[in-house]
Amino acid sequence: MATRRVKIFSLFERFWHWSQMLLIVALLITGFGLHGFHDLFTFEEAVTLHTSAALALLLLWIFSVFWLFTTRTWRHFIPSASGMWGVLRFYSYGIFKGERHPYRKAYWRKHNPLQALAYLMLKIVLFPAIWITGLAYLFYFAWRDVPHATQWLNGVAVVHTAAAFMILAFVLIHVYMLTIGHSFREHVMPMINGFDEVDLTPEEEAYLSKDQPGDIR
Amino acid sequence: MRASIAIVAGFLLTALFSLSSGARDTWPTPPAADIPPPQVSGPLQGGTADHTKFDQLKGPFSSGPEVTVACLGCHTETGDHFMRNIHWTWSYTNEETGQQLGKRYLINNFCTNSRGNEGMCAQCHAGYGWKDESFDFTDETNIDCLVCHETTGTYYKTPNSAGNAACSVMFEGKPPIDLAAVAQSVTLPQRANCGACHFNGGGGDNVKHGDLSSALKSPPRTLDVHMGVDGLNFACTACHITNRHVWAGSRYQVVSKDTEGTGKPGQRTDVATCESCHGLSPHPVDSLAGFKLNDHVQSIACQTCHIPEIARGGVATVVDWDWRTAGKTKDGEGYHEEGYIQGNGNHRYTYKSIKGNFTYDEEFPPAYGWFDGQMLYTTIDTQFDPQAESIEINGFTGSREDPKSRIWPFKRMHTWQPYDKGNGTLVYTHLWGEDDAAYWGNYDMGKSIAKGMADFGLPYSGEFGFIQTISWWPITHMVAPKEQALGCGDCHTPQDSRLQFVEGVYMPGRDHNRWLDIIGTLLVAGTLGGILIHGLVRFFSPSHGSKGEHH
Numbered sequence: 001m002a003t004r005r006v007k008i009f010s011l012f013e014r015f016w017h018w019s020q021m022l023l024i025v026a027l028l029i030t031g032f033g034l035h036g037f038h039d040l041f042t043f044e045e046a047v048t049l050h051t052s053a054a055l056a057l058l059l060l061w062i063f064s065v066f067w068l069f070t071t072r073t074w075r076h077f078i079p080s081a082s083g084m085w086g087v088l089r090f091y092s093y094g095i096f097k098g099e100r101h102p103y104r105k106a107y108w109r110k111h112n113p114l115q116a117l118a119y120l121m122l123k124i125v126l127f128p129a130i131w132i133t134g135l136a137y138l139f140y141f142a143w144r145d146v147p148h149a150t151q152w153l154n155g156v157a158v159v160h161t162a163a164a165f166m167i168l169a170f171v172l173i174h175v176y177m178l179t180i181g182h183s184f185r186e187h188v189m190p191m192i193n194g195f196d197e198v199d200l201t202p203e204e205e206a207y208l209s210k211d212q213p214g215d216i217r
Numbered sequence: 218m219r220a221s222i223a224i225v226a227g228f229l230l231t232a233l234f235s236l237s238s239g240a241r242d243t244w245p246t247p248p249a250a251d252i253p254p255p256q257v258s259g260p261l262q263g264g265t266a267d268h269t270k271f272d273q274l275k276g277p278f279s280s281g282p283e284v285t286v287a288c289l290g291c292h293t294e295t296g297d298h299f300m301r302n303i304h305w306t307w308s309y310t311n312e313e314t315g316q317q318l319g320k321r322y323l324i325n326n327f328c329t330n331s332r333g334n335e336g337m338c339a340q341c342h343a344g345y346g347w348k349d350e351s352f353d354f355t356d357e358t359n360i361d362c363l364v365c366h367e368t369t370g371t372y373y374k375t376p377n378s379a380g381n382a383a384c385s386v387m388f389e390g391k392p393p394i395d396l397a398a399v400a401q402s403v404t405l406p407q408r409a410n411c412g413a414c415h416f417n418g419g420g421g422d423n424v425k426h427g428d429l430s431s432a433l434k435s436p437p438r439t440l441d442v443h444m445g446v447d448g449l450n451f452a453c454t455a456c457h458i459t460n461r462h463v464w465a466g467s468r469y470q471v472v473s474k475d476t477e478g479t480g481k482p483g484q485r486t487d488v489a490t491c492e493s494c495h496g497l498s499p500h501p502v503d504s505l506a507g508f509k510l511n512d513h514v515q516s517i518a519c520q521t522c523h524i525p526e527i528a529r530g531g532v533a534t535v536v537d538w539d540w541r542t543a544g545k546t547k548d549g550e551g552y553h554e555e556g557y558i559q560g561n562g563n564h565r566y567t568y569k570s571i572k573g574n575f576t577y578d579e580e581f582p583p584a585y586g587w588f589d590g591q592m593l594y595t596t597i598d599t600q601f602d603p604q605a606e607s608i609e610i611n612g613f614t615g616s617r618e619d620p621k622s623r624i625w626p627f628k629r630m631h632t633w634q635p636y637d638k639g640n641g642t643l644v645y646t647h648l649w650g651e652d653d654a655a656y657w658g659n660y661d662m663g664k665s666i667a668k669g670m671a672d673f674g675l676p677y678s679g680e681f682g683f684i685q686t687i688s689w690w691p692i693t694h695m696v697a698p699k700e701q702a703l704g705c706g707d708c709h710t711p712q713d714s715r716l717q718f719v720e721g722v723y724m725p726g727r728d729h730n731r732w733l734d735i736i737g738t739l740l741v742a743g744t745l746g747g748i749l750i751h752g753l754v755r756f757f758s759p760s761h762g763s764k765g766e767h768h
Binding site for chain 1 (some may be wrong): 269336504505506513515516541607616618620666705706709710711720721723725726728729730733736737738739741744745748751752754755758759
């Protein structure tokens with residue numbers, strides 16, 4: 001077992017992450033403006049920005065889903081209970097004692113169990129909730145004549161807004177997490193240059209050194 | 218070869234696009250001409266006859282009906298056609314409700330009723346001499362062709378009966394009319410022809426409608442994008458298309474939602490809807506907003522966004538009328554008071570002994586509501602609770618769930634007017650006449666009602682009071698240029714939304730779930746608080762400064 005700096009975030013993943021970040025921030029700002037929480041934009045500007053960003057994000061997600069399944073990287077997001085307790089205990093107790101984070105990144109397991117679960121929930125619960133309701137919202141006039149359309153619209157709006165609140169809370173926690181452990185900068189760098197410290201098996205180390213020398217330092 | 222064709226085609230398309238977008242920058246205002254082009258009157262344009270060359274119109278004429286005989290001499294079928302229309306019959310039966318409507322029978326909350334007051338009110342009947350029930354509606358020579366077709370501006374009408382001396386004095390000393398000159402001037406109706414009556418409904422300029430005033434005789438494009446003399450210069454009949462002297466567009470049965478659009482060439486000349494010219498997707502789809510605006514057509518009448526205010530153009534409209542104060546005299550004489558200066562600088566009466574107090578308004582936002590096009594009138598036959606706080610003269614129906622309804626703008630007219638307190642009905646008041654029961658002259662409301670009802674065999678308890686009435690006037694004229702239309706944020710806003718009282722639909726920006734907002738705000742605030750506490754505990758914990766590792 002050796003700890004090496006390995007490229008764990010490919011160029012596409014980094015592009016995906018940062019463009020998703022920009023789009024989600026734009027969606028949160030314009031969305032809460034549309035909801036009436038602030039007046040930074042006119043309603044027309046906010047609708048235009050919000051809808052454009054949403055459509056761009058959907059396109060990005062289509063590409064990312066394709067990428068996840070063709071590169072088998074979807075496996076990083078499979079939830080696992082093993083090690084979960086240790087991570088939870090660390091964030092709520094051990095961290096204050098200056099303990100070491102119990103999770104070691106592995107080449108085929110770059111998220112700790114709590115992270116994997118959180119991202120999975122984001123991907124399969126919050127994101128679908130917001131994009132399905134968002135599309136229903138956008139195309140309301142295509143189904144306005146079905147029975148009880150306005151009650152449905154009300155429900156769509158509630159789910160959409162609730163999901164937005166939860167995504168905002170996620171974003172806040174996600175950013176705060178970057179301050180835990182290493183410096184903020186060291187946490188952000190892997191998502192910029194792709195490299196992070198990872199525990200490699202001798203086989204992985206040998207394979208990477210020989211066949212993908214650009215991905216290991 | 219193919220590639221070069223594609224490139225050329227691309228260039229052409231680009232050039233075409235830039236041309237058309239360049240043209241739109243100045244759309245649709247052509248440079249102002251010294252002499253405005255002729256008003257646009259719908260499909261019948263240009264004309265094939267010069268009426269000054271007709272021997273039949275050389276005169277001399279001693280009366281209006283003589284001119285009518287000359288007109289009908291060539292226009293052989295017009296008399297038959299004309300006598301079927303509402304300008305002649307003043308009568309309309311609603312096919313759906315069976316209600317007998319029409320000016321001849323209805324009560325409004327302005328001068329209340331024409332019935333029994335025809336000597337005055339039928340000045341605006343498109344005929345000659347209707348002063349009482351004896352008028353012959355089958356005599357073609359009673360038709361007044363000139364009031365709609367003359368263009369000299371010298372033609373006028375006076376009441377068909379003398380009325381009380383106090384009132385008839387208003388109509389004395391008018392210059393004689395040169396009927397031959399007037400007859401030779403005929404053409405398709407101009408805005409001023411229609412406006413002679415329709416701008417003055419309710420007893421004065423713009424009193425009744427709020428969107429029809431003398432400002433439309435020669436309006437700038439900014440007041441009405443269709444009628445503007447520096448724009449399209451439409452006459453009324455450009456939209457109120459005429460077929461055999463029957464006009465498209467009805468206030469008794471409004472087409473609140475046109476689902477047919479423009480139709481094929483030559484079709485759809487029987488409606489006055491916006492969609493009959495502009496189609497069902499009127500906004501250019503060059504942006505997301507344009508796409509959403511075209512969606513809104515299903516729920517929102519065009520007028521709702523494109524007529525941002527009522528009574529623009531400097532002429533105010535009456536929004537409140539109080540008959541309770543009518544009848545005050547000074548030294549036994551009626552009088553009036555000026556108290557309102559409107560946008561164009563003219564004074565308006567705020568009190569008249571014959572009518573009571575008026576409240577004016579101009580450039581104010583309409584009231585909005587779901588409207589299916591159906592008006593439900595309180596007629597002379599309608600009984601209501603005599604203790605009712607207020608009644609609607611023409612209540613309207615409509616809802617979000619009804620596929621024919623859209624959100625429409627209305628002028629809301631509020632009036633205190635006399636009613637039969639014993640029977641719970643509205644009343645016909647006898648306002649105009651030479652007798653001593655006529656209110657306009659004797660100021661005795663009880664007497665006036667008693668005669669107004671008795672003349673038509675209607676029951677009257679003998680006890681009158683005043684009740685608040687509301688009438689609703691769909692707003693559809695004075696369409697502003699698109700740059701003055703309402704923006705999204707005028708309705709989609711939590712405060713002071715134009716549609717704040719419109720129910721039955723969730724509107725983003727206007728509506729929100731209070732509990733969801735509270736819980737959501739608490740969630741976000743709680744998250745921030747948790748982060749703060751977690752961070753502070755880390756900061757002050759004994760091992761501060763020592764680094765953990767990966768999270």
